[in-house]
Amino acid sequence: MMCPIEIGEQSELLAYSGRKLELSRAVALERHLESCSACREFVEGQRAVWQALDAWQTPPVAGDFDGRLFRRMEKEPAVWWNRWLGSMLLRPGLPLAAAACLVVAVGLILERPGASPEPQLPAPQVQNLQPEQVENAFDDMKMLSDFTRAARTDAGEL
Amino acid sequence: MERVNSNMASVAAALDCDTQLMIRVKQGDGASFGVLLEKHRSPVIHFLYRMVQNQAVAEELAQEVFLRVYRSRTTYEPTAKFTTWLFRIATHLALNTLRDGKNQRMETRLDADVSEAPVREVCDGRPSVEQSMVREARLDEVRRAVAGLPDKQRAAVLMHKYEDMEYTQIARVLNCSESAVKSLLFRAYETLRNRLAHMA
Numbered sequence: 001m002m003c004p005i006e007i008g009e010q011s012e013l014l015a016y017s018g019r020k021l022e023l024s025r026a027v028a029l030e031r032h033l034e035s036c037s038a039c040r041e042f043v044e045g046q047r048a049v050w051q052a053l054d055a056w057q058t059p060p061v062a063g064d065f066d067g068r069l070f071r072r073m074e075k076e077p078a079v080w081w082n083r084w085l086g087s088m089l090l091r092p093g094l095p096l097a098a099a100a101c102l103v104v105a106v107g108l109i110l111e112r113p114g115a116s117p118e119p120q121l122p123a124p125q126v127q128n129l130q131p132e133q134v135e136n137a138f139d140d141m142k143m144l145s146d147f148t149r150a151a152r153t154d155a156g157e158l
Numbered sequence: 159m160e161r162v163n164s165n166m167a168s169v170a171a172a173l174d175c176d177t178q179l180m181i182r183v184k185q186g187d188g189a190s191f192g193v194l195l196e197k198h199r200s201p202v203i204h205f206l207y208r209m210v211q212n213q214a215v216a217e218e219l220a221q222e223v224f225l226r227v228y229r230s231r232t233t234y235e236p237t238a239k240f241t242t243w244l245f246r247i248a249t250h251l252a253l254n255t256l257r258d259g260k261n262q263r264m265e266t267r268l269d270a271d272v273s274e275a276p277v278r279e280v281c282d283g284r285p286s287v288e289q290s291m292v293r294e295a296r297l298d299e300v301r302r303a304v305a306g307l308p309d310k311q312r313a314a315v316l317m318h319k320y321e322d323m324e325y326t327q328i329a330r331v332l333n334c335s336e337s338a339v340k341s342l343l344f345r346a347y348e349t350l351r352n353r354l355a356h357m358a
Contacts (some may be wrong), residue, residue, distance in 0.1 A: 010344050011325075045351035048358035052300045052350075053319050055293075058204040059213045065199065069221050073228055 001028050005038050013039060017046035176240035183231045191231075195224060198241070201321060202248050208316050209252040211305055219251045238330055245321070246331045249313050256309050296357060303353040311346035318343055 004013050015021040016029050033040050176197070182190040202223055207216035226247050285293070304312055310332060317323045317331060329339045 010347075011340065014343070014347065042351075044358065045355035046347060048355045049347060049350045050319075052296070052303075052354045052357050056208070056297060056300050056304075058207050061200060061203050062217055065203075065217055065221070066195065069195070069224055072221060072225055076225075076229065 001032050003032065003036055003039060004029075005036075005042060010042070013042050014046060017043050018050055174236070174239050177236045180227075180231070180234055180240055181236065183228075184234045191228065194227070194240075198244060199224075202244065205245065205316055205321065206248055206252055208304065208320065209249075209309075209312060210255055211301060215255065219248070219255060222251055223248045239327065241321075241323075242327055242330045245317060245323075246333070249317075249331055252313065253309050299357070300354065303350055306353075307346050307349060311342050311349075314339055314342040315346045315350070 004010055012021060012025060012029060016026055021029065029039075033043065176194060179190040179194050183194070199220070203216055203220045206219045206223075207213055210216055210219070223244065227244065304315070307315065314328055314332065317328050318325075323331070325336045325339045325343075328343075329336045332339065332342075
């Protein structure tokens, strides 16, 4: 085989030094190394580099990393579902009662007493409602359904 | 041909589990974001720590990485592997920080907090003070050698060594050609061999 250093292609030497070279190529390279001191020196030096880099451990991640991240995420716009994200990660399961309460709340919002019985005049009801409330409530219902399904899946996996 | 390559890239991205999770985040699935965070939190922080060599700064940058992922959820398109996109954001932030000089890279003071360097477990009792000092000196030499690399060479080495990325993925992260990545890596490793080969 051609000398990797002479042809300027060190990829195989790097891979061989890290014991990641395909077996057939590694065997061919080892035959070359028997007669090429430059490549042998490369491999020995590179292995020392790998060992030195392997020894470089990193400090542990701060325990409040996720909490800090979620607090920053809560300040982001359109953050309705972020409040649930934190609790989802802290507690694997979401109580179904919370979902039921939300359904009841949505029902109360939609079924206000004293609403106009004439379908021809829906305007007052619409004016009394916060459109974002209804839209977000439906989003939350879907989100809770997803969370509940995910929680059940997690419980099943455990 | 471009359409074929684009289709193949899309198919490859579709096979990426992380990409699937991110698509679900785009669709409003908050739990999937938690899964991505749990999986990639440590690798991103460790990469950033080795880039800027300051744990507090690294965690702050990592927070920004995941915030940007979160902010981009509605416009996310799976044109590449998720980790490519993730590390592109992380590398961009790290390079900006290094360029702006907002952190103190070489914080090896005598009063440095030794708890930042976790002690390795040894089978035959605790290491002696001398052994600990020798180990710290070696680690310091490694840190200095890596810190002495040009920023892009450093990023390429860290992704190649610690994230086990292929040349093509590193090229996509750094937005350069594969041959440029090889050039970065070959030069970087040559520098490291010159500085660290005696540690064998």
